[in-house]
Amino acid sequence: MDWFCLLTQRRYLYDLNKVSNIIDLSNYDDSDKAFYTVNGALQALPIANTGRGFIWNKTTYDKVGAKIPTTLDELYEAGEKFAAYEDGSYYPFACADYVKVHLMIYYLQCKYGRDWIKDNALQYSKEEIAEGLNFIKELEDRHIIPDSESWQGKAPLNFWRQARAGLTALTAAPCAGIPILPSMWMRSLTAKLWWAI
Numbered sequence: 001m002d003w004f005c006l007l008t009q010r011r012y013l014y015d016l017n018k019v020s021n022i023i024d025l026s027n028y029d030d031s032d033k034a035f036y037t038v039n040g041a042l043q044a045l046p047i048a049n050t051g052r053g054f055i056w057n058k059t060t061y062d063k064v065g066a067k068i069p070t071t072l073d074e075l076y077e078a079g080e081k082f083a084a085y086e087d088g089s090y091y092p093f094a095c096a097d098y099v100k101v102h103l104m105i106y107y108l109q110c111k112y113g114r115d116w117i118k119d120n121a122l123q124y125s126k127e128e129i130a131e132g133l134n135f136i137k138e139l140e141d142r143h144i145i146p147d148s149e150s151w152q153g154k155a156p157l158n159f160w161r162q163a164r165a166g167l168t169a170l171t172a173a174p175c176a177g178i179p180i181l182p183s184m185w186m187r188s189l190t191a192k193l194w195w196a197i
Contacts, residue, residue, distance in 0.1 A: 013044060014043070015041035016043065016044070016045060023045070025042070032046050033045070060090065061092075063085075064078075064085040064090055069092070075092060075144055076142050078144075079091075079139075079143040080142075082143055083143035088143070091143065091145060092143075092144050093139075093144055094145070094146070095145055097148055100136050100145065103135075103139070104132035104135060104136050105132070107132055107135045108124055108128060108131070108132045112124070112128065
């Protein structure tokens with residue numbers, strides 16, 4: 001939900017209460033509406049469960065001479081090939097820093113088989129979280145994902161589009177809000193189908 005908070009802080013979302021004659025708000029639980037209400041404005045509505053999808057760029061993997069990995073060891077092998085390709089600016093996986101947190105959580109959940117949060121309580125110890133952070137550091141060290149310093153000023157999706165990354169992650173939005181963006185942004189976003197309203 002990080003994008004929702006960002007758009008809310010910058011006041012880019014329209015108050016859906018103003019279109020309640022079009023959207024039947026009685027179909028939504030009060031708790032859901034309260035969660036997405038900021039300063040009295042209903043800025044989004046839940047539409048589904050969230051999920052993160054991974055998109056492989058086979059052309060990039062082929063270009064660097066790596067196969068799309070199916071195991072962690074194969075991913076490490078791909079990192080070596082990507083690091084050795086041209087100037088080393090290609091990566092098997094392009095992701096923003098906040099996605100690294102998702103990767104850490106996925107890693108820990110796969111390893112330990114527990115939810116990240118249950119009953120409003122974190123289910124992992126400091127030691128387990130440190131292990132997850134070490135996993136992310138290992139991915140950086142093995143040239144799987146760029147570290148934050150080398151990533152500055154680059155957008156992961158643009159990096160992937162430039163075929164310098166073999167994988168990127170996109171989020172399926174758990175709610176729908178109507179963005180109020182400058183018209184130039186809106187045309188660009190709509191043209192690229194980034195917003196499904």
